[in-house]
Amino acid sequence: MRIAQVAPLYVPVPPPEYGGTERIVHTLTQELVKRGHEVTLFASGGSKTSAELERSSPKPLWESGGNPDTWHAIEVEQLARRSSEFDIIHSHLDVLPWLGGDRYEAPLVTTMHGRLDQPEQRKLLAEFNHWPLVSISDAQRKPVEDLDLKWAATVYHGLDLARMYQAGDGSGGYLAFVSRLSPEKGPDLAIKVAQKAGMKIVVAGPVPEQNSDYFEKEVKPLLDHPDVEFIGELDDAGKNEVMGKAAGFLVPIQWDEPFGLAFIEALATGTPVISCRRGSLPELLEDGRHGFLVDSDEDALVDACRKLPSIDRDECRKYVLDRFSPGRMAEGYELVYQRLIAQD
Amino acid sequence: MRIAQVAPLYVPVPPPEYGGTERIVHTLTQELVKRGHEVTLFASGGSKTSAELERSSPKPLWESGGNPDTWHAIEVEQLARRSSEFDIIHSHLDVLPWLGGDRYEAPLVTTMHGRLDQPEQRKLLAEFNHWPLVSISDAQRKPVEDLDLKWAATVYHGLDLARMYQAGDGSGGYLAFVSRLSPEKGPDLAIKVAQKAGMKIVVAGPVPEQNSDYFEKEVKPLLDHPDVEFIGELDDAGKNEVMGKAAGFLVPIQWDEPFGLAFIEALATGTPVISCRRGSLPELLEDGRHGFLVDSDEDALVDACRKLPSIDRDECRKYVLDRFSPGRMAEGYELVYQRLIAQD
Numbered sequence: 001m002r003i004a005q006v007a008p009l010y011v012p013v014p015p016p017e018y019g020g021t022e023r024i025v026h027t028l029t030q031e032l033v034k035r036g037h038e039v040t041l042f043a044s045g046g047s048k049t050s051a052e053l054e055r056s057s058p059k060p061l062w063e064s065g066g067n068p069d070t071w072h073a074i075e076v077e078q079l080a081r082r083s084s085e086f087d088i089i090h091s092h093l094d095v096l097p098w099l100g101g102d103r104y105e106a107p108l109v110t111t112m113h114g115r116l117d118q119p120e121q122r123k124l125l126a127e128f129n130h131w132p133l134v135s136i137s138d139a140q141r142k143p144v145e146d147l148d149l150k151w152a153a154t155v156y157h158g159l160d161l162a163r164m165y166q167a168g169d170g171s172g173g174y175l176a177f178v179s180r181l182s183p184e185k186g187p188d189l190a191i192k193v194a195q196k197a198g199m200k201i202v203v204a205g206p207v208p209e210q211n212s213d214y215f216e217k218e219v220k221p222l223l224d225h226p227d228v229e230f231i232g233e234l235d236d237a238g239k240n241e242v243m244g245k246a247a248g249f250l251v252p253i254q255w256d257e258p259f260g261l262a263f264i265e266a267l268a269t270g271t272p273v274i275s276c277r278r279g280s281l282p283e284l285l286e287d288g289r290h291g292f293l294v295d296s297d298e299d300a301l302v303d304a305c306r307k308l309p310s311i312d313r314d315e316c317r318k319y320v321l322d323r324f325s326p327g328r329m330a331e332g333y334e335l336v337y338q339r340l341i342a343q344d
Numbered sequence: 345m346r347i348a349q350v351a352p353l354y355v356p357v358p359p360p361e362y363g364g365t366e367r368i369v370h371t372l373t374q375e376l377v378k379r380g381h382e383v384t385l386f387a388s389g390g391s392k393t394s395a396e397l398e399r400s401s402p403k404p405l406w407e408s409g410g411n412p413d414t415w416h417a418i419e420v421e422q423l424a425r426r427s428s429e430f431d432i433i434h435s436h437l438d439v440l441p442w443l444g445g446d447r448y449e450a451p452l453v454t455t456m457h458g459r460l461d462q463p464e465q466r467k468l469l470a471e472f473n474h475w476p477l478v479s480i481s482d483a484q485r486k487p488v489e490d491l492d493l494k495w496a497a498t499v500y501h502g503l504d505l506a507r508m509y510q511a512g513d514g515s516g517g518y519l520a521f522v523s524r525l526s527p528e529k530g531p532d533l534a535i536k537v538a539q540k541a542g543m544k545i546v547v548a549g550p551v552p553e554q555n556s557d558y559f560e561k562e563v564k565p566l567l568d569h570p571d572v573e574f575i576g577e578l579d580d581a582g583k584n585e586v587m588g589k590a591a592g593f594l595v596p597i598q599w600d601e602p603f604g605l606a607f608i609e610a611l612a613t614g615t616p617v618i619s620c621r622r623g624s625l626p627e628l629l630e631d632g633r634h635g636f637l638v639d640s641d642e643d644a645l646v647d648a649c650r651k652l653p654s655i656d657r658d659e660c661r662k663y664v665l666d667r668f669s670p671g672r673m674a675e676g677y678e679l680v681y682q683r684l685i686a687q688d
Contacts (some may be wrong), residue, residue, distance in 0.1 A: 069413070070464050073439045074471050080445060095417045099440065101424060101447040120414050127418050 001337060002038045004106075005029050006079055006091040009057045009071050012046035017235075020261060021113045024157050025092055028333065031158070031326040035334075040086070042075050054078060072096050080104060088337040098128045107340040109134060109152060115258050117143035125149055132340055134333075137280035140258035152336045156284075157259055158329030164236070165268035167317050168244015174200035174229075175305065176246035176271070178239055179262055181207045183214050184255035186276075186296075191222040193250065193298055197305040199227070201250070202242055206233045244269035248291070248308045252276050252301055260284055267291075267320040270313035274304045290316045345681055346382045348450075349373050350423055350435040353401045353415050356390035361579075364605060365457045368501050369436055372677065375502070375670035379678075384430070386419050398422060416440050424448060432681040442472045451684040453478060453496060459602050461487035469493055476684055478677075481624035484602035496680045500628075501603055502673030505665050508580070509612035512588015514657060518544035518573075519649065520590035520615070522583060523606055525563055526555045528599035530620075530640075535566040537594065537642055541649040543571070545594070546586055550577045588613035592635070592652045596620050596645055604628055611635075611664040614657035618648045634660045 007013050007025040014026035025043070029051050032039050039051035044060040047053055056075035061068055076097050083089065084105040091097045091110045098110075111134045116125070125133075125144055132152045135141045141151060175197075177190045187203060194201035203223070207215045223230045234242060243249060249266035256279035263273050263284060273291030275281055287293045291311060292304035322328070351357050351369040358370035369387070373395050376383050383395035388404040391397055400419035405412055420441050427433065428449040435441045435454045442454075455478045460469070469477075469488055476496045479485045485495060519541075521534045531547060538545035547567070551559045567574045578586060587593060593610035600623035607617045607628055617635030619625055631637045635655060636648035666672070 067464055069439065070468050073443060074468065076443050077471055080443075095413065096443065099417060099420050099424075099443040100445055103445040103447060120411055124414050124418065127421055 001334075001341075002085060002087045003032060003040070003337065004079060004082070004086045004089045005032075005039060005041045005043075005051065006075065006089065006093055006097065007041065007043040007047075008093060009044040009066075009068070009075060010061050011044070012060045013041065013043040013049060014047075021092055023159070024113075024329075027159055027326045028329055031330040032333075035330060040082070042079055044071075054082075076100065087341055090333065090337070095124060095128065098131050107132070107344045109336060109340055111136065111155070112140065115143075115256070116140060117256065122147070132336075134336060136259040137283050139256060139278075139280040139283060142256070152340065153332060155329060155332035155336065156324055157261065157264075158324050158326040159261075159264070160326055161264070161268040161321050161324060165240055165265060166244060167313070168241070168246070168269040168271060170245065170247050170271060170313060172200075172202075172245030173247050174202050174245075175248050175250040175274075176242055176266070177201060177203045177205070177250055178234065178243055178266070179205045179251045180211075181205050181215055181219055182211045183218070184253065184257075186252040186254045188218045188222060189252045189254075189296070189298070189301070190250045191219070191225075191228055193252070193301040193305065195225070195227060196298060197302045199247070199305060201228055202246070203228065203230045204232065204234045204238070204242055239265070240269060243271050246271045248272055248274050248305060250274045250301070250305070252296060253279060253281070254296065255279065257281070264320050264324050267316045270317045272308055272311040272313070272316055274301060274308075285319075290319055345678075345685075346429060346431045347376060347384070347681065348423060348426070348430045348433045349376075349383060349385045349387075349395070350419065350433065350437055350441065351385065351387040351391075352437060353388040353410075353412070353419060354405045355388070356404045357385065357387040357393060358391075365436055367503070368457075368673075371501075371503055371670050372673055375674040376677075379674060384426075386423055388415075398426075420444065431685055434677065434681070439468060439472065442475050451476070451688045453680060453684055455480065455499070456484065459487075459600070460484060461600065466491070476680075478680060480603040481627050483600060483622075483624040483627060486600070496684065497676060499673060499676035499680065500668060501605065501608075502668050502670040503605075503608070504670055505608070505612040505668065509584055509609060510588060511657070511661050512585070512590070512613040512615060514589060514591045514615060516544075516546075516589030517591050518546050518589075519592050519594045519618075520586055520610070521545060521547045521549070521594055522578065522587055522610070523549045523595045524555075525549050525551045525559055527558050527562070528597065528601075530596040530598045532562045532566060533596045533598075533640070533642070533645070534594045535563070535569075535572055537596070537645040537649065539569070539571060540642060541646045543591070543649060545572055546590065547572065547574045548576065548578045548582070548586055583609070584613060587615050590615045592616055592618050592649060594618045594645070594649070596640060597623060597625070598640065599623065601625070608664050608668050611660045614661045616652055616655035616657070616660055618645060618652075629663075634663060 013022045015022045033050045041049045041051040042054045045055045045058045057071040086106045089108040109132045132150045135154045179185045249271045276296040277293040294300035357366045359366045377394045385395040386398045389399045389402045401415040430450045433452040453476045476494045479498045523529045593615045620640040621637040638644035
């Protein structure tokens with residue numbers, strides 16, 4: 001197939017550090033090329049890909065400080081002009097390409113990468129409800145399930161986990177909280193649970209600016225304790241080590257996360273997950289087999305910590321390497337593309 | 345004619361205070377209705393108009409904190425769906441409607457309201473060079489005059505100046521600087537010139553956040569002087585009084601302002617203007633007749649202050665009331681609309 005992949009321009013593809021969406025677009029693009037497709041990637045300058053690269057901005061916008069509206073509009077215009085060269089257009093940009101109406105000469109499908117539980121997103125989807133969409137989990141659709149939308153499929157993210165993460169042995173025996181220190185990730189609850197369970201906890205992650213008040217009031221007072229180690233933000237190597245040596249990965253989410261990438265990464269190091277039964281989590285892992293999904297309740301979480309030794313670490317890694325592989329993701333999208341082309 | 349006016353959604357039409365673009369859209373819309381056209385105004389909730397109002401967002405975005413991309417996309421989609429109801433579409437939104445390509449069933453013309461001297465705007469216009477544009481002054485086009493663009497006309501802004509501003513008598517005898525206190529407006533130069541000319545100066549206007557350093561270093565030290573009165577930001581009544589009692593309106597611009605609305609307003613109170621000969625100013629007023637446009641040079645500006653008594657205040661007011669009237673502006677746009685409809 002001749003496939004256009006349309007990425008946001010904020011960071012290059014692949015991203016040097018953050019940039020969840022751009023990393024997924026990169027993994028998908030590389031895999032589709034490997035599978036013999038002719039792929040054109042619309043992305044910022046500085047991107048590296050085995051597909052044909054259409055540089056829609058000379059530099060990534062985080063670097064140039066460029067106006068996102070201006071450059072994404074230019075990207076969409078370039079896409080529209082070249083649309084007859086493709087069999088399918090796969091956009092990761094949300095609304096902007098939808099303004100083109102019927103000007104594309106190939107079907108256009110959009111992966112929704114964010115949460116859909118805000119009134120504005122609801123209104124937007126209701127207004128543009130004729131565009132085919134892909135969800136990144138079934139749970140992501142829940143807040144808008146009463147709307148008549150054209151969901152083509154759920155396709156779970158895939159990453160090259162085998163290369164990115166080594167199997168760890170859990171020899172540190174501690175719990176690991178590796179995530180943003182935001183209320184919706186529950187770092188305060190995690191620390192309290194660890195102490196009640198009588199376990200050490202290693203806390204790692206950035207404090208987002210908008211959460212500095214929360215951090216000062218709710219988290220910082222808990223950090224001054226011999227069994228709590230706060231180590232700030234980690235790079236990839238650091239995450240690998242801290243997660244791999246943990247007995248359990250404890251991030252008790254307090255929101256309906258549409259796709260919990262961090263949980264997949266922890267499992268790739270062999271470390272079982274403890275979290276709350278909400279959002280995409282019940283789709284991403286099996287309770288009792290790859291960790292424990294419980295109510296957001298201190299006692300239930302403490303109880304889960306005690307049961308960690310019953311989980312087979314090899315099975316955790318094996319499971320995510322297979323289920324969230326680039327190949328699985330690409331297969332999912334190939335089916336979506338084929339169906340939309342057939343309907344066109 | 346059946347005309348669509350498409351306004352930004354940040355503030356209502358007309359705006360309660362700021363919002364240059366929305367005020368112009370309001371004036372134009374009211375005048376076109378008065379002239380017998382069937383006008384539909386796409387604008388935020390809270391707008392008041394004698395045209396048919398299509399509320400593209402329930403509230404103005406400055407009030408709701410809504411995402412501008414989301415709501416302007418919804419506005420453009422509503423416009424596209426209704427486009428067969430119009431003979432002409434007049435947009436004040438820049439790029440977003442251009443993404444619709446050929447999906448509009450009426451010609452679409454865009455008034456460019458801002459400066460065009462930044463590299464990003466250049467790139468944007470080059471990419472979308474098939475869309476007809478209206479400039480708000482000939483000077484505005486200058487930075488992109490080498491590009492092959494479809495300029496349909498220059499149409500100067502019109503305002504209901506007769507109702508908004510009373511004739512003042514200049515009895516205060518001072519110079520007035522009424523503008524943002526930003527380097528490109530030259531407040532420091534204005535104060536120095538007033539002192540050299542031996543005249544009192546009244547300084548009024550907000551200090552934009554991004555100019556607070558400039559204000560502290562370059563302007564504040566000059567304010568502590570018996571002949572300098574700094575009175576902060578003014579409402580409409582205050583502007584009327586401060587400008588009307590001034591002997592001269594001294595805002596020595598240090599940039600190529602595409603349309604100097606404040607100068608027109610000062611002239612409407614009868615007060616002659618002193619500024620630098622650049623940007624749109626030579627198009628907006630006549631040197632020696634409505635004030636003085638000189639080089640950005642202290643001595644030249646001081647010299648102009650001394651010549652203020654030679655200017656006829658009645659003539660200043662009469663001139664702008666006629667030249668920048670709602671009727672003149674509407675006539676200009678009617679010609680543009682007719683020409684584009686004929687070409688379509």
